[in-house]
Amino acid sequence: MDSILNLRDGILRGDNTARAATESALDAAEKLNGTLNAFLEIDRAGALNRAAKVDAVNPSDQARLPLAGIPIAVKDNICVRGMQVSCGSRILGPYQPPYDATAIDRLIAAGAVIVGKTNCDEFAMGSSNENSAFGPVKNPWDISRVPGGSSGGSAAAVAAGIVPAALGSDTGGSVRQPAAFCGVIGLKPTYGRVSRYGLVAFGSSLDQIGVLTRTASDAAAVLQVIAGRDPHDATTAEVPVPDYSAELNHDIRGMRLGVSRTLLGEGLSPDVRAAIENSIEVYRGLGADIVDIDLPHAQYAIAVYYIIATAEASSNLARFDGVRYGFRAEDAPTLKEMYRKTRDEGFGPEVKRRIMLGTYVLSAGYYDAYYLKAQKVRMLLRRDFARAFEKCDAVLTPTTPTPAFLFGEKVDDPLAMYLNDIFTVTGNLAGVPGLSVPCGLSADGLPIGLQLMGPYWSETTLLRLAHAYQQADPFGARPSIHA
């Protein structure tokens, strides 16, 4: 599947149609799903219907639709009317949301065609997709390896060339980490940049809808459409949305990239270290200045994250009680037993583990010791970032300590799994935007991701840096499973 920009050009010129682009995405999704398990629902009828509507728009109006006829996949924790929203869980049963998320509303108004819902770790909790109740997504580069998580289906669908773009959600790295593992771009915007109305909540002070694409220019095109204030989400900020595509080609000469040598220390695979050192040289070659920075509290980020995220999750997931929608357990004679049985049968082990951890850290006598302490260290981390951004325009780190790992490798050791998010959770805790761009392959031929994080609202800078990188050091490799 071509890039958004090329597809749109073809459709506007009349060389291509929304229907043909959509059919090609649907065909690829259906053909590859047996291998990849990237989609939980493929909506052929709905997508073709939407595509026909875009094709019926007269050319001058079509030119005003920034995503005219572009097939897009959506993580199955974002509401699309008429389609399921399972969150990779059994507890929602056959539930279909009666409304569109604001991001979906805006995509559809821009002419995009939603082709299907992508698989993910249950309620976006996981870094490997092994927590989906519907079986894991396979990494298109090596199907014995995880695609990353939790937006693994979205990353695999883009990497395998099924769609040019997909939406994901990122609470601790769930867009950037699978993007790194699958060799695509993953952008988590600033907290408050994209409305979460219609995104099923996990950690409300951390969640943000993000974009997965193969090029920085395509990520800019999608972010342009979904960004901005929404009265339905009180956390969206009244900050003007810049023209993300306009500055993509600007020179990055003189831009300052902050590198923390401590973060490139132990725990990093040699392949990742080599790729990151190489990308630092690529940026130097493009005229960027590399400056030393320090994020002294980043080492505590996983501890802070797993207190705050689980506390918020234990509260958010209280709504899944079998009363108003979704699955309800049978044979429960009282209300309380119905709650407990429904949640026992409906939730998988990782979700239960996190709800219990969150319940524990919020429980009487422990709140100050865990939750309040974590929020104070979070403040220290925010100050670290503020100080770092006095010295640089963006911070450069690996996205993950290793390339994609094997299925089963970490599944019995939750803490080892959590530590995989060490570089990404900092961005969610600080609220700053982060972007992962492919920066090379490991000796085993697996993609490696480079992460750029910037000050609040600096998506333009991150996209420009990623675009410059993709121009200077194109990532030509393609996964073995590809449309």
Add this chain to the structure above:
Amino acid sequence: MPITETDIEKIAQLAHLEITDDERRLFAPQISEIVTYVEQLNAIDTSSVEPALGGLTPEGEQTVLWRQDEVQSSLGQKLALDQAPDAAAGHFRVPKVLA
């Protein structure tokens, strides 16, 4: 702090989760390990630090959220009840509250 299987049962009660004996045996050491890991935060002096409550940026904090007090459309009863496991007479029906 070590978390015992009894603690796990208490937490499960609080969270309205029913867990099996196997899960209890599995979760106790796992949650203990995670809690021990997060306790490294105790080494940091935070006595003069304000907690970061919520995730808002300064611009987010300043965003005006008020709107005119006007009635807006809502989902409506039919749609709201449409997918309930047990809806009856315009209500959500649940098993009896008291045993």
